[in-house]
Amino acid sequence: MNGNPATGVEPPGPGAPPPAIAVEGLECRYGDTVVLTGVSFSVREGELFFVIGGSGCGKSTLLRHLIGLQKPARGTVRYGGEDFTNADLAARRNLLKTFGVLYQNAALWSSMTLRENVVLPLEQYTTLNRREREEIVSLKLAQVGLAGYEEFFPAELSGGMRKRAGLARALALDPRIVFFDEPSAGLDPVTSRKLDELVLQIRETLGTTMVIVSHELASIFALADRVIMLDHEARGIIAEGRPRELAAASDDPRVREFLTRGDEKV
Amino acid sequence: MTVVPSPACAETIVAGDDLVVTVGGDWRITGLLPSWRKVRGDRAPHGVRLRAEGLGRWDSSLVRFVHEVQGWCREAKISCDTSLLPETVRRLVGQLEQAQEKRLPVDHSQNFLVTVGLAATDVWRQTREFASFVGECTLSAIGLVKRPGRFRWRDCFSEMQQCGAMAVPIVSLSSFLVGLTLAYTGAIILRQFGGDIWVADIVGLSTLREMGAVMTGVVVAGRTGAAFAAQLGNMKANEEIDALETLGIAPVDFLVLPRLVALTLMTPLLVMYANCLGIFGGMVVGATVLEIPPSAYWIETQANIDLSDFSVSLIKSIVFGMLIAVAGCLRGLQAERSAAGVGRAATSAVVTSILLLIVADAVFAVLFNVLGL
Numbered sequence: 001m002n003g004n005p006a007t008g009v010e011p012p013g014p015g016a017p018p019p020a021i022a023v024e025g026l027e028c029r030y031g032d033t034v035v036l037t038g039v040s041f042s043v044r045e046g047e048l049f050f051v052i053g054g055s056g057c058g059k060s061t062l063l064r065h066l067i068g069l070q071k072p073a074r075g076t077v078r079y080g081g082e083d084f085t086n087a088d089l090a091a092r093r094n095l096l097k098t099f100g101v102l103y104q105n106a107a108l109w110s111s112m113t114l115r116e117n118v119v120l121p122l123e124q125y126t127t128l129n130r131r132e133r134e135e136i137v138s139l140k141l142a143q144v145g146l147a148g149y150e151e152f153f154p155a156e157l158s159g160g161m162r163k164r165a166g167l168a169r170a171l172a173l174d175p176r177i178v179f180f181d182e183p184s185a186g187l188d189p190v191t192s193r194k195l196d197e198l199v200l201q202i203r204e205t206l207g208t209t210m211v212i213v214s215h216e217l218a219s220i221f222a223l224a225d226r227v228i229m230l231d232h233e234a235r236g237i238i239a240e241g242r243p244r245e246l247a248a249a250s251d252d253p254r255v256r257e258f259l260t261r262g263d264e265k266v
Numbered sequence: 267m268t269v270v271p272s273p274a275c276a277e278t279i280v281a282g283d284d285l286v287v288t289v290g291g292d293w294r295i296t297g298l299l300p301s302w303r304k305v306r307g308d309r310a311p312h313g314v315r316l317r318a319e320g321l322g323r324w325d326s327s328l329v330r331f332v333h334e335v336q337g338w339c340r341e342a343k344i345s346c347d348t349s350l351l352p353e354t355v356r357r358l359v360g361q362l363e364q365a366q367e368k369r370l371p372v373d374h375s376q377n378f379l380v381t382v383g384l385a386a387t388d389v390w391r392q393t394r395e396f397a398s399f400v401g402e403c404t405l406s407a408i409g410l411v412k413r414p415g416r417f418r419w420r421d422c423f424s425e426m427q428q429c430g431a432m433a434v435p436i437v438s439l440s441s442f443l444v445g446l447t448l449a450y451t452g453a454i455i456l457r458q459f460g461g462d463i464w465v466a467d468i469v470g471l472s473t474l475r476e477m478g479a480v481m482t483g484v485v486v487a488g489r490t491g492a493a494f495a496a497q498l499g500n501m502k503a504n505e506e507i508d509a510l511e512t513l514g515i516a517p518v519d520f521l522v523l524p525r526l527v528a529l530t531l532m533t534p535l536l537v538m539y540a541n542c543l544g545i546f547g548g549m550v551v552g553a554t555v556l557e558i559p560p561s562a563y564w565i566e567t568q569a570n571i572d573l574s575d576f577s578v579s580l581i582k583s584i585v586f587g588m589l590i591a592v593a594g595c596l597r598g599l600q601a602e603r604s605a606a607g608v609g610r611a612a613t614s615a616v617v618t619s620i621l622l623l624i625v626a627d628a629v630f631a632v633l634f635n636v637l638g639l
Contacts, residue, residue, distance in 0.1 A: 110604035142365030151372045174325030
């Protein structure tokens with residue numbers, strides 16, 4: 001969160017601060033199977049960045065490597081210029097505090113109430129006292145439109161509410177970057193649109209950098225400043241840019257087909 | 267290249283009767299933060315004015331700080347001016363204010379009477395569900411007798427391996443040690459009367475009529491009953507049970523009956539094996555501590571146990587196997603659709619199995635006494 005969010009998409013000039021995320025030559029493997037290779041891109045501070053591509057192209061694999069759930073076979077991931085891939089335990093712990101993740105199924109801890117879910121990162125990483133933590137929880141839940149739901153268990157909420165509660169937990173430590181894994185999965189179009197609006201509102205208010213893994217075209221066109229498209233056969237990035245420009249004028253027919261659902265009309 | 271944050275600060279200046287609080291620096295929730303109590307000290311201003319100067323990155327910690335200042339001013343019944351703070355900060359403080367007022371009533375606690383009432387209705391509901399599940403299993407078993415070809419023998423054999431053969435090591439150890447313990451305990455009294463040899467009778471009879479079946483039952487409940495509940499609970503959480511139902515396949519036929527048959531067949535075998543190991547455990551104590559030759563021990567055991575003792579053990583083991591399978595599968599199918607639900611189902615399966623086992627054992631004790639077995 002900061003007072004002056006940067007949302008521009010122009011490349012940074014010399015002497016500019018390092019990008020929020022810089023990925024260089026990343027190779028992702030499962031055993032001997034190479035899923036992605038030579039993946040390089042950067043995400044600027046405050047940018048709404050989408051990772052798109054068909055099913056099985058390695059979007060979620062890339063995300064798991066970005067957030068440190070899997071170690072890359074080659075390459076590095078840097079956050080604000082700091083190496084995350086080869087960081088020692090203390091540096092890694094410090095970097096983990098700077099980003100939040102909203103998982104596909106929200107991944108709320110089912111035996112805990114929403115308050116307990118959101119308060120856990122605060123207990124872990126801050127020196128706030130109990131009352132102060134409670135206030136932050138109320139604020140976070142209010143930010144995602146769940147004010148008053150502190151004592152509800154995840155099982156007592158609808159799918160959309162669970163996603164929003166997952167977002168509140170991801171935002172608990174006011175991370176500079178939030179990763180979303182298929183945020184629209186399992187949601188109806190209206191709930192999905194509301195979640196998109198929430199993402200925009202949070203970016204606007206908090207200036208958070210958002211990296212969203214999705215193949216939901218409506219969300220991509222509504223939100224994305226910039227996208228990278230992954231391809232299963234190419235095992236890497238086949239396009240990078242603004243979604244509308246790519247849909248209209250990409251040289252690669254696979255990109256146009258994906259972004260126009262094959263009907264070449266956007 | 268990283269940007270080093272400047273620490274969050276809140277400085278005060280007294281302007282007339284008011285206290286002017288200037289917030290600045292980088293406010294990170296994970297960093298060191300100014301405390302309003304320390305910032306204000308023991309001053310008693312007539313109003314507080316908040317303003318920002320040199321404010322870098324900020325997050326919820328600043329919002330919370332401003333909210334705390336506002337709350338303090340409200341309690342002290344003095345004015346609090348936040349108009350000089352950034353608009354986003356003021357908006358979020360307003361949001362926090364509203365959120366704190368809006369707590370939806372949800373009460374997960376109950377008073378004593380309500381708890382007792384709910385527990386009573388729950389016992390009744392569970393009894394009905396258990397009876398209904400036993401009924402379903404019976405109908406399914408009748409279906410198996412009518413059409414044995416449709417039974418999932420492969421699943422059944424796999425379960426038999428899991429709950430039978432794979433349980434042999436733990437059953438061996440527990441039954442051997444129980445036999446050993448019984449022999450030691452019996453020897454304490456019998457030695458005083460020079461009746462060491464009767465240890466064989468005590469161990470033989472108590473193992474066959476009681477300990478073999480009960481101990482194996484407890485081990486199987488903990489091992490297999492919990493596994494059944496966890497497997498079925500997980501399947502329910504993943505909507506696999508729903509998928510069976512929408513295909514028109516009864517989960518009881520597909521999932522419960524193979525497990526029920528497997529455990530009903532394997533428990534008696536395990537119990538018979540446990541009986542042998544229990545007697546062997548007693549024999550080891552007899553030979554090593556009481557100086558009873560194994561042949562004498564065996565002859566004494568044979569002389570005092572007969573077919574009725576084996577029948578008792580066999581009947582108990584069949585019923586125990588059925589009860590554990592039914593309890594495990596029922597708890598699995600009743601599990602809530604969450605990770606915690608699966609855990610609760612496994613725990614509940616073990617508790618239910620052991621409870622049923624003890625109740626059944628008591629019923630058998632009375633029944634066999636009446637029947638003279």
